[in-house]
Amino acid sequence: MTCRGLTDDRLAALQDALSELFYAQLPPAEVARRLAADPAFAEHRAWVASFDDRLVEVQNATVRAWAERRPGR
């Protein structure tokens, strides 16, 4: 099947970085530190700066339950 659909490389980079960050299962304070410092989130600094610690912890827990990496990546 021909690969259809719009691609947005900048949003894709944000998604890859967020996925990796939550997959690392870091404590909320460390997540906040990386969100504040990592250039991957620079375009969306206001959004990521508003993340709530409790909701970060829930996201960590659900990522733990659901995330599946591609083989070899």
Next chain:
Amino acid sequence: MGRTPPRVGLNLIDEEAFRVAALPLFEAGLVDALEVDIDNEWGASRGRVQPRPAWQTELLDLFAEDDALYGHGVWFSLLTARLDDRQQRWLELLAEECGRRRYRHVTEHFGWMTSGPFIQNTLFPMPYTPGAVELGRDRLGLLGDAARCPVGLENLASALGPADATEQAVFLADILAPSRGVLLLDVHNVWTQAVNLGLPADELLRGYPFDLVREIHVSGGSWFQPEHAADRRAVRMDSHDGAMPRAEVLPLLATALARCDQLEVVIYERRGRLGTEAERATYRDDFCAVRAAVEQAFAEDAA
């Protein structure tokens, strides 16, 4: 002239406990419509089709013949910014399924779960930007091309910060309005975001574009206890594994019912923890409470 009352139905769960719990409702003729997680057979298994049991296919065929079948996607990952082969295969299988049975409409969850290194994940919210809106419109078009019936989106329950709740209604409207896409308004999801972020649920709800709402979801969930955050207040999860919090959710349902002129179906969705007769009775009572709320709202409308 009063509005046409919506159908009231159930989300079909792929569990024997659901069949046992819901059978009396079907037998009593109380279930007007059926919603199915349309990608249950191929979503989690990455395109390897795992056939449904006969009791499910019979129900699907029955409701499809009555033009009362609704499809709900779980695994597409709508806002993934770079589609992968799994998602392309998902669209092919959606097209096959929609060619096999007639669906009134097909909806997917707002947000994304698939990204470069990850095949699947939990759902993530997306910042509200023009680029994300453009992406959403593009993906909605792909869904429509595959399904060849009306398609739409369900508001997300999860949030990482306040903007994911306060901007979601206009974000969804921006994506859906140009093509008159279906908004599936989940009132438990609205309440979940409100209670988790300390926002007024009724105000959050009133921001949604009610003219696009063709379906409402009502559900239950459970609580997560944080252990590492400084603030240890429990967090609500839209896990569908608990009874409906009636005192909180039914007033939101009433508000939505009064305002949705294009509404055609209200679906109660619940999974898991239906193993005891008491749990199954609560499930049926919750469905009947939803049905009563709908009947009351439209009786007032006709009066």
